[in-house]
Amino acid sequence: MADNIKVTIDNITIDVAPGTTILEAARQIGGEVAPPTMCYYSKLKGSGGKCRTCLVEVSKGSEKDPRPMPKLVASCRTGVMDGMEVKSMTSDKVIDARKGVTEFLLLNHPLDCPVCDQAGECHLQDLSYENGSADTRFEFERRTFEPEDIGPNIQLHMNRCIMCFRCVFTADQLTNTREHGILDRGDHARISTCISKALDNEFIGNVIDVCPVGALTDKTFRFKNRVWFTKPVDAHRDCPTCSGKARLWMRGEEVFRVTARKDEWGEVEEWICNTCRFETKDAKDWVVEGPTKVNRHSVISQGHYAGKVGTAKQPVLIDKVIGKQPKLTFDIHSESEVNKPNIHLSQIEGPAHSDDFNTPG
């Protein structure tokens, strides 16, 4: 086996196997260093290279050829070289490019989050919170499509689609019969089935989980509840078709929705079948393992059990990333006598207690 190679991303150096992409290397570091992705999906062959959200700056090509790369590159499609140095969140050019890509992705997006079932767990919503602007410069009418029925369980809302191709790869690689694909070109390109066929393969429900936006949603859950009001638990059942390991979204004793379990990058851990997803909604059918730890930093992580949000194999310390200690906006001790002079709240273990503060005398 070839020796590992060294790559430095945002001032953190790691060893990775040859052939690793910059994105996968950044994910090994974890946290905010990993660029956002809207089309890449590690479980789907051929995915990536469509959306440009994962752009990074290569400031040193390799040990042998240290010249920087002339343009920002898509990290999901660019392999690392030995000695390569990459800037992701530390590059102003990258931050600027992400803003531009976010603006492009939102050009035709209906921004109907208040009525969209994906709200709260939408990757485009998260991306625009982090990189979007409060206003739009787009003055034209947004592109719209006629509603289309693609079957009893899956709702297609084409106006929300960002053309990431993930659902097409999922159907191609998971099911024996792919009934849908991308029709037409350019601005007219759309997800559709040929002559309104229904998507009814036993694993086709997984297209709902891979869709980063609300273009493909679960008809059996539609408009029934907001995801942040439901409580996710990990559960399993004896299923003859899939692993039976799923996530139940419950309110009280009622199972509102069943999805696959997802990892910290929002990617499905194990594909589940349609019977588990759409037809097994009685809590008695499942063995509940315990509350889900939400690892992904997003709206849905609020108010739920937090997992390892912001970290992967090793904790990412902001001073390591930016190469110096973060600057405090002001020193609380010079502004107020509320804290005891020898207590620095950022350095104590766990939450502050009354002992840490001066008692009013």
Ligand code: SF4
């Ligand atoms: S429907 Fe969803 S998964 Fe399919 S291409 Fe559009 S955004 Fe991607």
Ligand code: FES
């Ligand atoms: S995630 Fe790399 S181009 Fe879309």
